Amino acid sequence: MPLPSFIPFKGLSAGKFKNISARTLFLIAALFINFILLSIIIWLTVKSAPVWVEKSIPGLLLSQVWFPARGGFGMFSFIIGTVLSTLLAVILAAPPAILSAIYLHEYASKKIMTAGRTLIDLLAGIPSVVFGLWGIITVVPLVRNHIAPAFGINTTGYCLLSCGLVLSIMIVPVIMLMVIEVLDGIPNELRESSLALGATRWQTVKHVVMRMAYPGILSAVALGISRAIGETMAVLMVAGNVPAVPSSVFEPVYPLPALIANNYGEMLSIPLYDSALMFSALVLLAMVLVFNIGLHIFKKTARYGGQTS
Amino acid sequence: MPHVKVNKFNLYFGNDHILKDIDVSIPDKQITVIIGPSGCGKTTLLKSFNRLIDLQDNVKTDGRILIDGEDVFSRNADLCSIRKKMGLLLQKPYPLPMSIYDNVAYGPRIHGLKKGGDLDGLVEHYLKEASLWDEVKGRLHAPAGNLSLGQQQRLCLARGLAVEPEIILADEPTSALDPLSTARIEKTFIKLKKSYTIIAVTHILRQAKRIADYVIFMYYGRVIEHGPASKVLENPEKDVTKEYVNGVIS
Ligand SMILES: Nc1ncnc2c1ncn2[C@@H]1O[C@H](COP(=O)(O)OP(=O)(O)OP(=O)(O)O)[C@@H](O)[C@H]1O
Ligand SMILES: [Mg+2]
Numbered sequence: 001m002p003l004p005s006f007i008p009f010k011g012l013s014a015g016k017f018k019n020i021s022a023r024t025l026f027l028i029a030a031l032f033i034n035f036i037l038l039s040i041i042i043w044l045t046v047k048s049a050p051v052w053v054e055k056s057i058p059g060l061l062l063s064q065v066w067f068p069a070r071g072g073f074g075m076f077s078f079i080i081g082t083v084l085s086t087l088l089a090v091i092l093a094a095p096p097a098i099l100s101a102i103y104l105h106e107y108a109s110k111k112i113m114t115a116g117r118t119l120i121d122l123l124a125g126i127p128s129v130v131f132g133l134w135g136i137i138t139v140v141p142l143v144r145n146h147i148a149p150a151f152g153i154n155t156t157g158y159c160l161l162s163c164g165l166v167l168s169i170m171i172v173p174v175i176m177l178m179v180i181e182v183l184d185g186i187p188n189e190l191r192e193s194s195l196a197l198g199a200t201r202w203q204t205v206k207h208v209v210m211r212m213a214y215p216g217i218l219s220a221v222a223l224g225i226s227r228a229i230g231e232t233m234a235v236l237m238v239a240g241n242v243p244a245v246p247s248s249v250f251e252p253v254y255p256l257p258a259l260i261a262n263n264y265g266e267m268l269s270i271p272l273y274d275s276a277l278m279f280s281a282l283v284l285l286a287m288v289l290v291f292n293i294g295l296h297i298f299k300k301t302a303r304y305g306g307q308t309s
Numbered sequence: 310m311p312h313v314k315v316n317k318f319n320l321y322f323g324n325d326h327i328l329k330d331i332d333v334s335i336p337d338k339q340i341t342v343i344i345g346p347s348g349c350g351k352t353t354l355l356k357s358f359n360r361l362i363d364l365q366d367n368v369k370t371d372g373r374i375l376i377d378g379e380d381v382f383s384r385n386a387d388l389c390s391i392r393k394k395m396g397l398l399l400q401k402p403y404p405l406p407m408s409i410y411d412n413v414a415y416g417p418r419i420h421g422l423k424k425g426g427d428l429d430g431l432v433e434h435y436l437k438e439a440s441l442w443d444e445v446k447g448r449l450h451a452p453a454g455n456l457s458l459g460q461q462q463r464l465c466l467a468r469g470l471a472v473e474p475e476i477i478l479a480d481e482p483t484s485a486l487d488p489l490s491t492a493r494i495e496k497t498f499i500k501l502k503k504s505y506t507i508i509a510v511t512h513i514l515r516q517a518k519r520i521a522d523y524v525i526f527m528y529y530g531r532v533i534e535h536g537p538a539s540k541v542l543e544n545p546e547k548d549v550t551k552e553y554v555n556g557v558i559s
Binding site: 189194198 | 359361364366389390392393395396397399401403405406407415416419420465468469472
């Protein structure tokens, strides 16, 4: 086969050239993604330097005093707000999401499965501002008029519970979709093998399917958590946005993303404010990264069942 | 009266008529081999015996499949106890995601056998029956996925034997295996037919000749011919069977 004339290297066949250039391209793409992450981290670190140089990092992270006009930039309430609303969302969302995904995939007929899947796809695609609005018109009044009174508590309804509820509804389809994908990846023959031994559906799900799906389900929950940590719009609309550590689920919270979205661009000329918001973004990014790296390490070291192949 | 009797059995996937008027008795304690071209319904028939076919959508059946005189398709049939009567080997081995020991113990455990000493005995016994014991006795608690394919298939056999079936169903059980592993499975089958009724599907005519006592030839969803192996394989009555065993059609 004659070499195309544009090949610049002598003695390099077209195939080899393509191979090398493809490899270089992938390498550049991979480096580029890392470069973006790295540059965001560096940029946030530099931009937030004025505030953490003056107030010290532990001082910022552990202080609850948020009073920008007087130089108080304590992040603690915001970090707690993020952690609590994410935790609440996952506790509320993960069990029903996992169970209904298993039901759809392992028990329901094909028709119901297809219908269910389409519905979840739709849910997963709803913009978060819509969830936020929906939270304001339904969840907030529900909490204010029914749930809180049941505990004898007065609340505006803009609180940790509403925030957790709205977030959980948002991440249920995310977790479900991924669990279904994981279940799809388990060969049917394994289910057949177990059923053929006289096992019931439930025994098959419990001993075979769940064992195979366990790492994947963990990843699905993690994806839900990542989504909840960073969610901004819906949270901002129902959380109440009061910078304090809540003493019950009926008190308002102020998660980090809401802080940034609410205030950036309206810092007036308060010194260090801009820098403090950069710092809060850095903290948010660090939380997501630490969580994901931790999960990665956990999955590497944990042993799942006996399957190796 | 034979364990397994198929009586005017028809099966449809939606509107596709897949199995047509199957009417055949499977002789006890022999190896019955089902042969026929690809897509003729061998797997479908095999999975009808233990009703794994239920896992497919839109399946309709009529006629009966009798196991010990009980119709497996009757309304009040108990699926778990029917399936427990039949061990199943698939085209590729699928060990459960657990250790070698737990694979064999899986059946006894779900059917309520106790833990402890006698389970160890059971595991050893069935691994021996499946001619695997000597190769794995030192690593019973290693993951089953570490075994070679041939060993995995014998493990699947041991796993099936451990629920004390009367029948072994095998769907091209050696098609993923090398010749040596194939020979071991065949030898094990011949050893096991003293105590079990074995129904095996195969694509390989030479394999049918090596192991079959009884042969069922299927073509486009029908049983064309069935009878003792020597007769169907060497001296078939029907022309299609002749063409198939002579390799004219495949
Ligand atoms: N779930 C299904 N839905 C619809 N048709 C199916 C389904 N499963 C199998 N069939 C059809 O039923 C027929 C019989 O299939 P089956 O798998 O029993 O053939 P087979 O004899 O085992 O073939 P092979 O030798 O290739 O394994 C084929 O025509 C196949 O296309
Ligand atoms: Mg088949």
